[in-house]
Amino acid sequence: MTSFSLECGACGEGMEVAPRASVCPACSKPLLVRYPVGDMDGPALIETWSRRHCDIGMWRFREILPIAGGETPVSLGEGATPLLALGDISGLEGLRAYVKDEGRNPTGSFKDRGLSAAVTRAVLDGTSSFVIPSAGNAGVSLAAYAGRAGKRARVYLPADTPEMVVRRTGAAGGEVRLVDGLITDCGAQAREHAVRTGALDLSTLREPYRIEGKKTMMLEIVQALDWRAPDAIVYPTGGGTGLIGSWKALGELAAIGIVAATTRCYAVQADGCAPIVRAFDEGAHTAEPWLGARTRAYGLRVPSALGDGLILKALQESGGGALAVSDEESEAAAVELGQAGVSASIEGGATLAAARRLRDEGRLVDGETVVLFNTAHALVY
Numbered sequence: 475m476t477s478f479s480l481e482c483g484a485c486g487e488g489m490e491v492a493p494r495a496s497v498c499p500a501c502s503k504p505l506l507v508r509y510p511v512g513d514m515d516g517p518a519l520i521e522t523w524s525r526r527h528c529d530i531g532m533w534r535f536r537e538i539l540p541i542a543g544g545e546t547p548v549s550l551g552e553g554a555t556p557l558l559a560l561g562d563i564s565g566l567e568g569l570r571a572y573v574k575d576e577g578r579n580p581t582g583s584f585k586d587r588g589l590s591a592a593v594t595r596a597v598l599d600g601t602s603s604f605v606i607p608s609a610g611n612a613g614v615s616l617a618a619y620a621g622r623a624g625k626r627a628r629v630y631l632p633a634d635t636p637e638m639v640v641r642r643t644g645a646a647g648g649e650v651r652l653v654d655g656l657i658t659d660c661g662a663q664a665r666e667h668a669v670r671t672g673a674l675d676l677s678t679l680r681e682p683y684r685i686e687g688k689k690t691m692m693l694e695i696v697q698a699l700d701w702r703a704p705d706a707i708v709y710p711t712g713g714g715t716g717l718i719g720s721w722k723a724l725g726e727l728a729a730i731g732i733v734a735a736t737t738r739c740y741a742v743q744a745d746g747c748a749p750i751v752r753a754f755d756e757g758a759h760t761a762e763p764w765l766g767a768r769t770r771a772y773g774l775r776v777p778s779a780l781g782d783g784l785i786l787k788a789l790q791e792s793g794g795g796a797l798a799v800s801d802e803e804s805e806a807a808a809v810e811l812g813q814a815g816v817s818a819s820i821e822g823g824a825t826l827a828a829a830r831r832l833r834d835e836g837r838l839v840d841g842e843t844v845v846l847f848n849t850a851h852a853l854v855y
Contacts, residue, residue, distance in 0.1 A: 617648030
């Protein structure tokens with residue numbers, strides 16, 4: 475079995491793995507999965523991961539995923555998404571710019587990676603029902619993966635969530651509850667449901683395994699770049715699980731001896747909901763909730779992220795940064811990505827708008843390899 479333990483990402487408290495692991499009992503912050511990466515053989519792992527067929531998607535990296543050798547994941551074929559070269563797209567000339575196109579996942583977004591990992595571990599540990607608050611894509615994904623495992627899922631969505639998302643969640647078997655308010659209000663009701671019914675709460679960073687699925691995006695990027703880390707990534711940041719997971723993956727690969735963790739991480743948010751940007755600019759280690767959050771990029775409408783400290787730590791340690799863009803900039807850039815063959819969500823468009831600004835400011839320089847994350851397909855809107 476893959477050996478792993480749990481550790482608080484804030485206070486460093488370590489603990490043994492137990493079913494239904496949630497947050498740190500000492501400080502209520504997110505738990506991280508730790509593996510004995512210092513004992514692993516880098517060249518041997520590269521050979522193993524390279525020879526596995528892409529049909530197993532993200533699970534090709536199971537040596538650093540929370541699954542035993544004889545266990546079968548709950549999978550819909552997530553992962554193995556393309557890393558697409560952008561060429562000389564306007565504003566990024568001179569860079570080796572790529573898009574990691576997560577819209578190619580089974581339900582159309584990167585959420586499939588995290589929910590596959592979380593549902594897999596939970597089902598193997600005996601969980602029979604789930605609950606999640608969602609801005610949209612996570613709810614669709616949980617409904618699909620819970621259905622694949624033959625389990626029940628309740629999804630709390632803001633009442634103004636686009637109708638297609640609501641309908642898709644129900645079509646995948648999810649029990650939908652609409653809430654007047656934001657995802658934070660949905661989270662409160664989800665936690666009440668979990669306490670009342672015993673359903674496992676899969677809220678962002680309230681369990682440790684969604685990060686493990688999300689980190690496979692970076693593992694695939696490094697593999698596609700011939701086992702080199704990119705110089706920088708630009709990540710659309712709401713709850714921030716994928717950014718945290720990317721930085722975690724780089725640290726693990728560095729400890730194994732495969733890459734050096736030198737990638738600069740840049741978080742992009744909407745200017746109508748930018749708590750991480752404000753905190754980074756102030757040099758803070760935590761982010762105060764954003765009042766009156768407004769953005770049409772509903773994946774970025776997260777006024778308070780439980781993993782704020784981990785996000786800011788990744789930005790600071792990597793030498794990266796945070797910036798906010800307008801919805802209009804994001805939507806226009808999403809159209810440009812579409813014209814380049816990448817069917818991008820508004821959140822994906824935000825990364826192109828942000829990368830252009832970083833380029834103009836000299837924070838991305840000639841010859842660098844830069845990866846933008848398109849976290850969902852345009853059709854999710």
